[in-house]
Amino acid sequence: MAQFQLNVNGEIHEVNADPTTPILWVLRDHLNLVGTKYGCGIAQCGACTVHLNGIAVRSCQLPVSSVGTNKLTTIEGLSEKGDHPVQKAWIAHDVPQCGYCQAGQIMSASALLEANPNPTDEEIESAMNGNICRCGTYTRIKAAIKTASNS
C-alpha cells in the first residue's frame, strides 16, 4: 500500500492503495466516482475512458502509481452542470439505450473534439473505434458528435 495525491476533476484526493491498482478501481472503489465504467479490464471496450491532461485514456490500464501530478478528468467532472456540448448533443439525439458505455463514449468524443473540432466521418470512426456500444447506438453517437462539433 502506498499514499497517492491525485488531481481528479480539479480537486486533490488522498488515496491509500496498492501502487498497481488501475485508476478505474481507484475512482470507483476509493473515490466513489462510479461514472467511469468497468467493461473488459484490458483496454478493449473503452467503457472506462477518462482524460489524462485532456487526452482520452483507458483507466483500466493506468496504474495509480503512474499518474503523478497529471490531471484526471472523469465524466463527473467533464462539466459542472452536465452542459458540455457533447453531453448536450447526447441528450438532443437521445443517444443512450442501456447507457452503460456512454460515459466512455462521451469522454472519447470530447477528447476528439478538443483535438480536432471538425472531424470527418472517418476521423470520428477512427477515434471512436475503441469504444464498444453493445446496444448499437453508433449512428446516433456519430450524429451527436457532429452536432457538438457544430456548436
Next chain:
Amino acid sequence: MKTVKTTIGRRSFIKRSTLVGGGIMLSFNWLASCDMTPQQVKALPKEWFKINGFLKIGENGLVTIMSPNPEIGQNVKTSMPMLVAEELDTDWNDVIVEQAPLNTSVFTRQLAGGSQSIRQGWNSLRMAGATARAMLIQAAAKTWNVDASEITTSQGQLIHEASGKKSGYGPMASLAAQMEVPKEVPLKDISDFKIIGTSRKNVDGTKIVTGQPLYGLDYSADNMLIAMIVHPPAFGMQLKSIDDSQAAGMPGIKKIFKIKTHLDNYSLGAFDNDAFNEVAVIVGATTWEVMNAKKALKTEWELSPNKKEDLDFFGSTMTVETPAGLESSNDHRKIFDEMPKKKGKIVRKDGDPEKMFSKAAKIIERSYTCPFLAHNTMEPMNFFADVTSERANLVGPIQTPEIMEGSISKRLGMDKEKIDIQMTRMGGGFGRRLYGHFMTEAAVISKEMGQPVKLIYSREDDMTQGTYRPAYHALYRAALDENNNLIAFHVKTGGIPESPLAANRFPAGAVDHYMAEEWTEKSNITVGAFRAPRSNFIAGAEQAFLDELAEAMDKDPIDFRLELLERAEKDPVGERNDYDASRYAGVLKLVKEKSNWTGTNPEVYRGTAAYFCHNSYVANVLDLEMRNGNPVVKKVYCAIDCGIVVNPDAAINLAEGGVVDGIGHAMYSALTFKDGKPEQNNFDQYRLIRHSEAPKEIEVHFVENQIDPTGLGEPPFPPIMGAMANALYKATGVRHYNQPFITDKPLAG
C-alpha cells in the same frame, strides 16, 4: 370511447389504503431518487398523495409515476409511465419517474423479456392513469358540488365549464386519494392521445450523460464487501478443491470459501440455468485486491458426471439431462455433418412433399449454420446482497426479479415477504439477465459473510460462464417444376442443444406441399434466451434461402415474397399459420417504396429480408458499396409494423440498435470451444461490431395503424442478418451460409 373494467389489475388498488403514508412505496429507496426532466420548473412538493400503486400526486401538481418493469435499454422506464400519464391526462413535464421495486401485490409481470412489456402493460398502465383521473374528477365534483360527468380534464387541470371553476390536480390530490376506486373507467380514444405517439426523451438521459450512479455495479452500502467467484475453466468440469494458502493472506482479503448455488435436493426453477453449481468465492475490501487474490488462488478441478436434474418449469416438472464430457467445436461440427442426414421429428407436414420432391425438375438444397454466442452485456453480471437471519435485501440488474425471488426464497429457506428486491438500470440484458444464478450466489455469499456484499463477475467470468445462444443448423430444400414454379418446401433444423424451428411461420401457409422437421443433440454447455431466441438465426437462414430461390426462379426477391404472402392471405395452406400475411406484406411494400427498390444504382448492392417474431413485422433493404475492395454498409432501410408506436424517437433508436446488433453478430461474433473451454474470454478475442463497421445511415419507418402495440426490443434484430447475406452476394458474388460471415466456416471463430 372505450371503457375498461378495472378488475384486471384490481390487486393494484386493493392495498391502496394500507399503503397510504407508509409501506414500501414511500420508504426511502436508493433507486428512487427523482428523475427530473430538464424542463422541470416546479419544486418538489411538500407532500405526496398516493392515488394508487402506480402513481402519487403532490400538492403542487407534480406526479410521480412508478415504472414497474426492469429497464435493460429498451426504454420502458420512459414509455411505460407515458401510458399512465396519457390517461391521467397530465403534462409530461410535470412527471417524475421512479423505478418500482419488485412488488407483486401491486404490479403484474415485472419482467423484461419476450418484447412484452408494453404489449402486456398496455391496458393495466392506461387503466392506472385513467382510474386516478376518475378519482380526481370525483374529488373535484365533491368539492365544487357539481356532477362528475360535467367535469373535464386537460394537461393536469380539472375544469367545470358551466361554473368556470378550475383546479390543478395538486389541490385535489388529497381528497382524490380518499375516493372510492371506480369499478369502470373510460379510456381515451387513440385520436385524443397527447403523449402516446410523441417523442419523449429518456428519463434517465441526464443521469447517464453525467455519470450518476444508476447500475448494479455502481451500488454501494455501508460495510459492503466485494466478492468474486472462480468457476471451473471448462464446461463438463467441477470444483474439486481449493488451496488458499497464498491468496488468503493477501491485502484486503477477508475470506475464501466454496459455495453451492443450489443445494443438492433443490428442484431447479425455469431460470436457474447454471453450469457450475459449486464455485470458489473470494471476499475482500476492494475490487482490485479481490482480483489479485483471485489470480493467486489455486484450484483443482475434476470431470463432472452425467447429471439428471428436476426442473420446475412454471408448475410442470421435467427432467433435464446433462451429459458428461469435454466438448469441442470439432465435435459440434461432426454433429452438424451427421444429424441433418438422419430422419428428424416431423413437426408439420402439408400435402405430399416427398412425392413432389421426387418428381421435381430441380431441387435447391442449402445448409446454414451459426455458432454459440455470448451475450456480452457491457455491464458484467453482478448483484448486491445483504442477507441476515431476518431479511434479505437484494439490489441489482435482473430481468426476472419475481421468478428469482422464488429461487432465493427456496435457497435461503426464507419467506418471500422477508426478501426485498430493487432493480437497477441494467447495462444491457439481451436475455442474459433472465438467468439469475449470480443473484442467488450473491445472497449465499452475504449469508456466509454475515455482511453486505457486492458480487462482481470479471469480463472473463462473464464470457466463460454464460447462458449462450445455442449453435444452430438449418437445411432448406425447395422443389421446382419444369416451369420453375415452387412446388414443395422443406425445412429441417437442429441445434445444440435446441432446435430453432418455427414450423408455422412463413413460408408455411404459402406452399401446398410443405414439411418442417427438427433434431436436437444434448450438450453440457449452458444455453438460454438471446435477443429474439431462435429467430436470431432462423430468420437470416430462411431469408437467404428465399433470396437464392427467387434468383433461381428469376424473380425479384421482394415480389417473390409478396406473391407467396398473397397466396397465404387469400388461400392459406393449413390452419396453424401464426402470422398475419397482410401485415407481413405491408412491411415489405413499405420498405420497397421507401428504399426506392425498383430504382437502380450500379455502385450500390442491395439485399432484402423480412421476418415476423414477437408479434411484430420487420422488413429491411440493406445497401452495400465496395470501398477499396471491402463491403461497407451504406444505408439500411427498416420498415416495422408493431402497432401503435408509443415513443417514436426511442422506438427508432431501438430499431437502429437491432440493425447494428444483427449485422454485428452475423458478420463478426462467435464463441468456440476446445475441450469444454470457451476459446474466447474477452473482447481481444471475441469480436463485437464497432463504430467503423456500423451502417453509415439507418432509416426507420413504421406502418401507421391503430393496433395495440406489440414487441419492438427483439423483432428488428433477426431479419437484417438475411439482408446482409443477400447484399454481400450481390456485391461479391459469394453466398454466405455460415455465421459469422467474416470466416464463413461452420462453428469457427
